[in-house]
Amino acid sequence: MKFELNAQQRTLQGSGASRRLRHANRVPGIVYGGTTAPTMIELPHNDLLLALRKEAFHSSVLTINVDGVVETVLLRDSQMHPYRPLVLHVDFLRVDATHAIHQKVPLHFINAESSPGVKLSGGNVSPAMVEIEVSCLPQDLPVFIEVDLKDLEAGHTIHVSQIVFPKGVKPITHGNDDPVVVSISVKKAVVAEGVEGEEAAPAA
Numbered sequence: 001m002k003f004e005l006n007a008q009q010r011t012l013q014g015s016g017a018s019r020r021l022r023h024a025n026r027v028p029g030i031v032y033g034g035t036t037a038p039t040m041i042e043l044p045h046n047d048l049l050l051a052l053r054k055e056a057f058h059s060s061v062l063t064i065n066v067d068g069v070v071e072t073v074l075l076r077d078s079q080m081h082p083y084r085p086l087v088l089h090v091d092f093l094r095v096d097a098t099h100a101i102h103q104k105v106p107l108h109f110i111n112a113e114s115s116p117g118v119k120l121s122g123g124n125v126s127p128a129m130v131e132i133e134v135s136c137l138p139q140d141l142p143v144f145i146e147v148d149l150k151d152l153e154a155g156h157t158i159h160v161s162q163i164v165f166p167k168g169v170k171p172i173t174h175g176n177d178d179p180v181v182v183s184i185s186v187k188k189a190v191v192a193e194g195v196e197g198e199e200a201a202p203a204a
Contacts, residue, residue: 001056001143004063005048007031007041018089027087031064031073033094041066048087052078056143059105061095072138074103095138102172104131105142109182111150117184121154124187128180132160133172140168147181157183 010021010028018028025045032038041064051057062073073092081088095101107130117123132145147163159178160171173179 001054001060002063003051003057003060005043005051005065007043007064007066009067010040010042013040022086022088027090029090029092031066031071031092031094034096036094039066043090045087048090049085052087055106059103059141059143061138061141062092064092072097074101097138099137100135101138101141102133102135103141104133106131106144107147107181108144109147109149111148115149115152115184117152117154117156117186118149121184121186123154123184125149125182126185127182129182132163132181134165134169135172136169140166142166142169145169149182149184152182152184154184154186157181 007029010017021028021042022045026042027045027048029041029043030038031041058075062075064071064073072095074095075090076093077089077091079088079090080086107127109125109127112118112125115125118125134142134145136142145163145165147158149158152158157180159180160173161178163171163181165171
């Protein structure tokens with residue numbers, strides 16, 4: 001999925017200028033990174049809000065057109081109003097096609113219903129991670145990573161090292177860590193001991 005944004009450069013800064021932009025249904029933002037100086041921008045609010053509601057927008061290389069200058073960027077941060085559907089500010093990071101990027105990508109768990117842990121044991125899928133940070137060239141960035149649960153049994157886990165990553169994509173972990181990604185847990189039934197109708201006799 002490709003995302004293209006149209007923006008305009010802004011010269012006025014400060015909280016007062018940002019408030020005026022928001023009243024005009026515009027969102028203040030910034031494009032930074034690379035060898036070019038940061039560019040202060042403004043974008044149409046509704047277009048940006050719709051894009052932010054799409055999962056792929058957060059893990060895709062985006063195209064942004066600022067007054068006719070086209071750049072490729074990643075979404076780095078977005079600030080939302082605490083309870084209103086209002087975007088307050090947005091940050092974009094420039095990317096270079098020849099340099100690897102680090103980006104968090106959502107995990108999609110597939111075939112849970114057919115896994116032995118769910119189908120045979122009645123277990124519940126318990127994700128330990130919902131996204132993972134990866135390193136790759138911009139053109140290799142996946143929108144999401146699939147984690148196949150078809151062979152996962154109750155009480156077992158899948159670690160990062162067991163995930164199949166697309167070509168050119170590597171997970172970023174700390175040191176020799178191989179964290180758990182997902183497991184299937186089963187609630188242990190409490191079995192009452194003793195014969196129905198009998199009561200334990202007091203000790204003599």
